[in-house]
Amino acid sequence: MPADQKPVPSVWTRQRRQREQPALSQERIVSEAVHLLDVDGIDALSMRSLGNRLGAGATSLYRHVATKDELIELVVDEVYGELEVPDVTDPAHWREVAARSAHDVRSMTLRHPWVAAVLGQVGLASLGPNLSRVSEGMLALFEVAGFDLEEADQAMNTLIAYVIGMTTSEAAYLSMLARSGQTEQEWAESLRPAAEQAVKDHPRLSEGYAAHRDRDPRVIRDANFDYGLQRVLDGLESRLDHLGGSPGSALPT
Template sequence: MPPTDENPIPSVWTRPRRQREQLSREQIVSEAVKLLDAEGIEALSMRRLGTRLGAGATSLYRHVANKDELIELVVDEVYGELEVPDADGPQGWRAAVGGSAYSLRSMALRHPWVASVLGQVGLVHLGPNVMRMSDRMLAVFEAAGFPPEETDQAMSTLVAYVIGMATSEAAYLSLIARSGKDERELMESLRPSAEQAVRDHPRLREGHVAQRGKDPQQLREANFDYGLQRVLDGLEARLGRKDG
């Protein structure tokens, strides 16, 4: 669908949905998510997806105009997995926001291709699951006491932190998967090289020694939580400075 003055950005969310009996949009999206999870964004093509569905690419084009529209749909699909707890008044906002952050991180690690496509195609923010999640998170920040004009900024700050951390973490976990080792085995195999590399850097060496023998998954989770708590500290401090 080419851009027009009324529709300047082509998007699956800005045109009527076709209703077909033999192959549904839901089937297409479900299979696309499986393909992406198994093989990554580079493997996704309309032809490849059509083959997996036992249909020609032409059948898919009746539901989505191009690959970008398909990506809009799969992103919205996985956002449907998020859980945003309710805030029990102003005192419960921090736990609710923290729970939302952990849910978003978990989703991004289950679907490591997500971070690479956010903001790059179409109008992802218009997807029903993305909008539902955003509205619930805005309600939590509103319950916390943020003024209406600041709730979106607070939410965007949180999401940016989570997606940034999850992107690096997902890339690291993909490296581990390609190595054929589990995380502990890979870290142990790299230990001699790491110790050699930090030998002339005392601060790095001290940190490396402090982490020796610790569960790498627990270290990753602790690093994520440290940054999350500092973001929440900053937002909490902001609640006392609504005038500026």
């Protein structure tokens, strides 16, 4: 690297220290950070608060993680390690596996709702070992489906963009729900009088609200997510038909 060229700021571009303190390793720091984020949310995360939980000063943490941005890269990659790598060799099954992978990403995001809030600020997270492993598997999946490598990358990004877009608002809603101390059904019941009043002069909204009134809110969320997912996959399947490479028919929704 030329002397006047600054390194790209990322944990994945910085050589990791070979010798680490047994009592305070990068792995322990990341594990505790994930727990803190799951319980208290992204606003509670700081090097000082994390150091307090670990019984160490922030200076000790900086020996293993140079900045808070690096820490966020690490925790994002950590939770991506919960995902299974898509595995498909039969082109006829690409859509089923893609749908399952999308649902897995959604489930992971809802287990760790802070993820949705930080994905836009994770720098070179794509260089992390877990995210790289999952991305490699998804690229292979779309290549098996019939896309060349460049378009497989575009198909993967389209699918992930849909999942993250949907789960960002969903995760925010569930975080608010958790702070309220109410179940989802209790929350819906408490809002019913205000909601009915708000939609009474809007016949389409009123009809839709009445239709969902006695349904489990979680079932509605699941159905809405899967509806959009199937339409994204319809589009990708149509593209494969155009390319002459679609090996399977659409799955029922």
